[in-house]
Amino acid sequence: MNLNAAAAELENDPQTAAGKTVYVYEGPVRLWHWINVLCIVVLAASGYLIASPLPSTPGEASDHFLMGYIRFAHFAAAYVFTVGFLVRIYWAVVGNSHARQLFMLPVTDMKWWAGLIRELRWYLFLEKQPYKYVGHNPLGHMFMYLFVTVAAVLMICTGFALYSEGMGLGSWQDRLFGWVIPLLGGSQATHSWHHLGMWGIVTFVILHVYAAVREDIMSRQTMISTMISGHRTFRE
Amino acid sequence: MTETFYDVLRRQGISRRSFLKFCSLTATSLGLGSAYAPKIAHAMETKPRTPVIWLEGLECTCCSESFIRSAHPLTKDVILSMLSLDYHVTLMAAAGHQAEKQLEEIKKKYKGNYILAVEGNPPLNEDGMYCIEGGRPFVEILKETAADAKAVIAWGACASYGCVQAAKPNPTRATPIDKVISGKPIIKVPGCPPIAEVMTGVVTYMLTFDRLPELDRQGRPKMFYGQRIHDKCYRRPHFDAGQFVEQWDDDAARKGYCLYKMGCKGPTTYNACSTVRWNDGVSFPIQSGHGCIGCSEDGFWDKGSFYDRVTDIKQFGIEANADKVGGTAAAAAGAGVAVHAALSALKKAKKSESTEKVTGDN
Amino acid sequence: MGAYETQGFKMDNSGKRVVVDPICRIEGHLRVEVNLDKDNVIRNAVSTGTMWRGLEVILKGRDPRDAWAFTERICGVCTGTHALTSVRAVEDALNIKIPENANTIRNIMQLNLQVHDHLVHFYHLHALDWVDIVSSLKADPKRTSELAQSISNWPLSSPGYFRDLQNRLKKFVESGQLGPFANAYWGNPAYKLPPEANLMAVAHYLEALDFQKEIVKIHTIFGGKNPHPNWLVGGVPCAINVHDTGAVGAINMERLNLVKSITDRTKEFVDQVYIPDLLAIASFYKGWLYGGGLSSQSIMSYGDIPQRANDHSTANLLLPRGAIINGDLKKIHEVDLKDPEQIQEFVTHSWYKYSDESKGLHPFDGVTEPNYKPEGPNFKGTRTKIENLDESAKYSWIKAPRWRGHAMEVGCLSRMVLGYLQPKQFPAIKDTIDSVLKQLDIPLTALFSTLGRTAARGIEAQYCADLQVKQLDKLIANIKAGDSATANVEKWDPSTWPKEAKGAGFTEAPRGALGHWIKIKDTKIDNYQCVVPTTWNGSPRDAKGQIGAYEAALMNTPLAKADEPLEILRTIHSFDPCLACSTH
Numbered sequence A: 001m002n003l004n005a006a007a008a009e010l011e012n013d014p015q016t017a018a019g020k021t022v023y024v025y026e027g028p029v030r031l032w033h034w035i036n037v038l039c040i041v042v043l044a045a046s047g048y049l050i051a052s053p054l055p056s057t058p059g060e061a062s063d064h065f066l067m068g069y070i071r072f073a074h075f076a077a078a079y080v081f082t083v084g085f086l087v088r089i090y091w092a093v094v095g096n097s098h099a100r101q102l103f104m105l106p107v108t109d110m111k112w113w114a115g116l117i118r119e120l121r122w123y124l125f126l127e128k129q130p131y132k133y134v135g136h137n138p139l140g141h142m143f144m145y146l147f148v149t150v151a152a153v154l155m156i157c158t159g160f161a162l163y164s165e166g167m168g169l170g171s172w173q174d175r176l177f178g179w180v181i182p183l184l185g186g187s188q189a190t191h192s193w194h195h196l197g198m199w200g201i202v203t204f205v206i207l208h209v210y211a212a213v214r215e216d217i218m219s220r221q222t223m224i225s226t227m228i229s230g231h232r233t234f235r236e
Numbered sequence B: 001m002t003e004t005f006y007d008v009l010r011r012q013g014i015s016r017r018s019f020l021k022f023c024s025l026t027a028t029s030l031g032l033g034s035a036y037a038p039k040i041a042h043a044m045e046t047k048p049r050t051p052v053i054w055l056e057g058l059e060c061t062c063c064s065e066s067f068i069r070s071a072h073p074l075t076k077d078v079i080l081s082m083l084s085l086d087y088h089v090t091l092m093a094a095a096g097h098q099a100e101k102q103l104e105e106i107k108k109k110y111k112g113n114y115i116l117a118v119e120g121n122p123p124l125n126e127d128g129m130y131c132i133e134g135g136r137p138f139v140e141i142l143k144e145t146a147a148d149a150k151a152v153i154a155w156g157a158c159a160s161y162g163c164v165q166a167a168k169p170n171p172t173r174a175t176p177i178d179k180v181i182s183g184k185p186i187i188k189v190p191g192c193p194p195i196a197e198v199m200t201g202v203v204t205y206m207l208t209f210d211r212l213p214e215l216d217r218q219g220r221p222k223m224f225y226g227q228r229i230h231d232k233c234y235r236r237p238h239f240d241a242g243q244f245v246e247q248w249d250d251d252a253a254r255k256g257y258c259l260y261k262m263g264c265k266g267p268t269t270y271n272a273c274s275t276v277r278w279n280d281g282v283s284f285p286i287q288s289g290h291g292c293i294g295c296s297e298d299g300f301w302d303k304g305s306f307y308d309r310v311t312d313i314k315q316f317g318i319e320a321n322a323d324k325v326g327g328t329a330a331a332a333a334g335a336g337v338a339v340h341a342a343l344s345a346l347k348k349a350k351k352s353e354s355t356e357k358v359t360g361d362n
Numbered sequence C: 001m002g003a004y005e006t007q008g009f010k011m012d013n014s015g016k017r018v019v020v021d022p023i024c025r026i027e028g029h030l031r032v033e034v035n036l037d038k039d040n041v042i043r044n045a046v047s048t049g050t051m052w053r054g055l056e057v058i059l060k061g062r063d064p065r066d067a068w069a070f071t072e073r074i075c076g077v078c079t080g081t082h083a084l085t086s087v088r089a090v091e092d093a094l095n096i097k098i099p100e101n102a103n104t105i106r107n108i109m110q111l112n113l114q115v116h117d118h119l120v121h122f123y124h125l126h127a128l129d130w131v132d133i134v135s136s137l138k139a140d141p142k143r144t145s146e147l148a149q150s151i152s153n154w155p156l157s158s159p160g161y162f163r164d165l166q167n168r169l170k171k172f173v174e175s176g177q178l179g180p181f182a183n184a185y186w187g188n189p190a191y192k193l194p195p196e197a198n199l200m201a202v203a204h205y206l207e208a209l210d211f212q213k214e215i216v217k218i219h220t221i222f223g224g225k226n227p228h229p230n231w232l233v234g235g236v237p238c239a240i241n242v243h244d245t246g247a248v249g250a251i252n253m254e255r256l257n258l259v260k261s262i263t264d265r266t267k268e269f270v271d272q273v274y275i276p277d278l279l280a281i282a283s284f285y286k287g288w289l290y291g292g293g294l295s296s297q298s299i300m301s302y303g304d305i306p307q308r309a310n311d312h313s314t315a316n317l318l319l320p321r322g323a324i325i326n327g328d329l330k331k332i333h334e335v336d337l338k339d340p341e342q343i344q345e346f347v348t349h350s351w352y353k354y355s356d357e358s359k360g361l362h363p364f365d366g367v368t369e370p371n372y373k374p375e376g377p378n379f380k381g382t383r384t385k386i387e388n389l390d391e392s393a394k395y396s397w398i399k400a401p402r403w404r405g406h407a408m409e410v411g412c413l414s415r416m417v418l419g420y421l422q423p424k425q426f427p428a429i430k431d432t433i434d435s436v437l438k439q440l441d442i443p444l445t446a447l448f449s450t451l452g453r454t455a456a457r458g459i460e461a462q463y464c465a466d467l468q469v470k471q472l473d474k475l476i477a478n479i480k481a482g483d484s485a486t487a488n489v490e491k492w493d494p495s496t497w498p499k500e501a502k503g504a505g506f507t508e509a510p511r512g513a514l515g516h517w518i519k520i521k522d523t524k525i526d527n528y529q530c531v532v533p534t535t536w537n538g539s540p541r542d543a544k545g546q547i548g549a550y551e552a553a554l555m556n557t558p559l560a561k562a563d564e565p566l567e568i569l570r571t572i573h574s575f576d577p578c579l580a581c582s583t584h
């Protein structure tokens, strides 16, 4: 299939005809999405404060545990984040086809490329309208894959590697993730990459939330309500 | 007549009885069972002091200096009684041809039985001639001497990781010894320098238990490098409480608060400083008010300033740390979103204006 | 270059060429080649630094506040002195004033290094050039005890003590595993001590090995560890808290008491062991006055140990500053590290590249570009197997620094002579030297020798051990007066710095005058140059063919045995070479 044929097929997809409503995101996907949002907010805020702590508290050390609590929040959210991610992977296997999107990029699919180009042109104000999609649009899809799926793996690997340093040699965290530290060039470098990962995710979130709101208003399909109810309705 | 390890112990006032007890303890701790105790005793009674050849490449000799600071055991006893320091350029009496001959003799006489201790590292640029000994590249001498060694100890950051001369741009291509020696067990004892008692501790462990210490993933003895400075730092309660030195010599510094904000690398550094401490336990960097600079970590010279916690990432150039790179990206995204949103709103307004017109015309 | 004359020495490379490589009992990698005439007298001397690490190249582009840690790793033997020089250079460039306590603590640490380094040098790097261990086995412990008690009150001097030691040595020798003492020059006729003196010296070799680790604990207290304590631009990292809560980790009364006990014991060891040993050994070698080299003509010192903080003028220094040239002891020249006419480095005979190698460069404009080239008509061997170097070509990794064009000797002898010549400012130096000369019954000129250098080192150790005690008193007095400040952080933040700045830092390192020059641009190091004591003393020839201090000192020395380089070691060791320092 060449690009033009792919574009034509996308434009005339009967599934996305105006007025139609499709069930896209199953319960577990939606639940995961919003729990994940919460985790990431906590992780980014606490992570930032781990690297650049708040001004000192006066008084006896034994009366305070501020850094301890911040780190605890980070680790607690980290576990929820990790378990959520694992459950989400499980759901990709047993759930519907849209649940699998997050874990693969269809780079061999001409339709995907045609959509990506259209979406880019749409964001550059070169197109009046984007195509309509039952699942993720290709641009969003690509970003989600890179800055959520790949980033989550990076954050979990580096995060648990750092966590293993406190748990000690021989802990399960060390046995599973300890190899990451020498690979990245030591503990300090692992901190740096983990920290940079946070900024990658923050950048994604800014773009992602903007795009979700904008698409909801400007494209021909529902967005935010879809991530709440699971149903997507298409407009003209 | 060669003095054995047993003779040495006896001379130090250890009775035959406690010697045998020591042997059976050794046997059980090695998991061999008490039947092996007589064998160990026999080995100790007949074994000559283990010969050690100590080579120095590109380095600053502070590993040797640190070694002679050992308080328990005393360096004097290590040298006179525990091992035989048969070649050590900084301490040995002979020089020139006589020194070279000594090296050759030990290599031949104790083939496969000597320990090679290496301080510093070989440079590989200019055919190795940034470090010349006896008119030849040090790297050749290192390889030849390693070939017949029983085991190799890499002293300090230089031998283990390259240290300061390997910092960017590493003009001499100074190279850690495990990159040029193969087929030999190598024990890395990093630090710039390592703690004296850690150095003698590693050596005496090998002599006492007649085996190599257990190593971690990076080839360091677990017993001394298994934990971070931060894990056992006595200022840790202040870290957990969120109490930091904010500026040199501020009130918090005088009260001994945590040095994290002064760039302390204790949270990312594996060493025994906060437990064994330095110079017979007198202090260690943090106790004396300066953060840990991470001197036992691979490439610590190129991990950003010693005074930053969020350090530079060299892939992004000299002055870029995670907050700068990431913060810039996030800010750019934010600004981009704002502009894009404004343009979108404008476009939408125009569009609805034109549709309105159409409807109005109707 | 065949035969020629320079600095009063007749250089003649026609005789038998003898190579000593490695030179042991020094820091780093040094090679010496000499030509002997038919009477085994040295008529040509060539000293070669055989290592280079590239620190000046590595420092470019880094944070000036980190530079102390990099430069400190130039050397672990003179540990800390490069760090101090570095923070001084940065503070000079940025015009940072340090608190009085910081200055005093730095002084204590620097003096501490002097004493430690000198002591370790004397016993562990130098003594075996004068002391025959094997001969000590023949000593009578009772007579050794008498000898020891006649020269000092040191308590460890009973016949039983020396007998036990001798037995331990015998066992050691009989074991057949001589360790670091194997294959040396025992029995060489150049050894002059009777067996009893040898045994006493060996005993003190071991005692000094035990004791030296105590001395450095002062670095550990103020800098957290030794070797390589920590330093800080703007002051010192250890805060002072003697009155208040939470004082663990700051300098408190317990820490001050520990410093006090160490400074006192150090002084005791120097007074009761080092100095008596030095005098005892020297008295047997009074006739061996070779090795003066440049010391009677050209000596230099930058000075150190500022009494008041931030005043680096000559009059405020407790170690002398100045230069003497052409042997004119009456005229002490002012030394200025920033004057482009004074200090210049040449690379005509060094393995580096300049655009014009007939000229020297002042360190502010210094260039460090390696250029390994073993060559010349008399060069023998290959690129990677050097048999003989040719001093008419490039032959060393050490640059050749010159002061107003003169090759200079730096170090303890230079400092002590400059102190002696200024008795008003340095009465203690003059008194000690006079008393040593009197006890040994030798003239002042005898100081200009290998033995004189070794004696000057001991005298200086004693002077510094005394000063250390006094500086501690000063620290306590200042704290008592209510001043606890240890760091000035006004210019800690690089955003407060000018766009461009340059400065020079100096110290008197154990081996001599040490300078660092820094240029800062946009808060980063733009150029960093070190000219180090062993760069001066171990210098190769310059554009004019002038020889360096090692080379000069070896000249005209007879060897007892051509195949045993004992006398070469003796003279080279008297400078306490540090090759890691020299080339950095």
Ligand code: HEM
Pocket: A040, A043, A044, A046, A047, A048, A050, A051, A071, A074, A075, A078, A079, A081, A082, A155, A156, A158, A159, A160, A162, A163, A164, A191, A192, A194, A195, A197, A198, A199, A201, B267, B309, B310
């Ligand atoms: C979205 C995911 C995450 C974000 C945004 C995030 C962010 C951060 C940041 C910014 C830091 C400070 C790094 C520095 O020192 O410069 C940090 C530290 C850390 N994070 Fe995360 N993190 C995430 C996930 C995780 C996970 C899954 C774990 C696994 C347990 C984890 C464990 C840690 C640990 C152990 C530290 C070091 C704490 C310390 O040094 O005291 N993180 N994180």
Ligand code: HEM
Pocket: A029, A033, A036, A037, A038, A040, A041, A098, A099, A101, A102, A135, A136, A137, A140, A144, A148, A205, A208, A209, A212, A213, A223, A224, A225, A226, A227
């Ligand atoms: C930390 C913040 C967030 C992260 C990491 C995040 C991540 C994701 C991911 C990974 C997906 C794909 C879900 C899947 O395929 O399973 C997704 C979809 C979605 N998210 Fe978020 N999200 C965040 C915040 C938000 C917020 C605040 C909103 C609402 C304003 C939002 C609206 C949506 C919508 C509408 C979709 C569906 C997009 C589509 O149908 O193509 N997200 N998000």
Ligand code: NFV
Pocket: C027, C074, C075, C076, C077, C078, C081, C082, C509, C510, C511, C512, C514, C532, C533, C534, C535, C577, C578, C579, C580, C581, C582
């Ligand atoms: N030369 C030299 Fe040093 C000294 N003293 C330093 O500046 O030894 Ni390593």
Ligand code: SF4
Pocket: B059, B060, B061, B062, B063, B119, B120, B155, B156, B157, B158, B159, B163, B164, B191, B192, B193, B194, C073, C076
């Ligand atoms: S590891 Fe550090 S301390 Fe040891 S020799 Fe190398 S530079 Fe010196």
Ligand code: SF4
Pocket: B229, B230, B231, B233, B234, B235, B236, B237, B239, B257, B258, B259, B260, B264, B265, B266, B267, B286, B291, B292
């Ligand atoms: S001073 Fe350093 S090692 Fe100690 S608790 Fe603070 S950050 Fe950790």
Ligand code: F3S
Pocket: B191, B192, B229, B269, B271, B273, B274, B284, B285, B286, B291, B292, B293, B294, B295, B296, C225
């Ligand atoms: S700097 Fe080095 S000495 Fe210990 S506290 Fe840090 S590892």
Ligand SMILES: [Mg+2]
Pocket: C056, C399, C529, C530, C531, C532, C583, C584
């Ligand atoms: Mg230089």
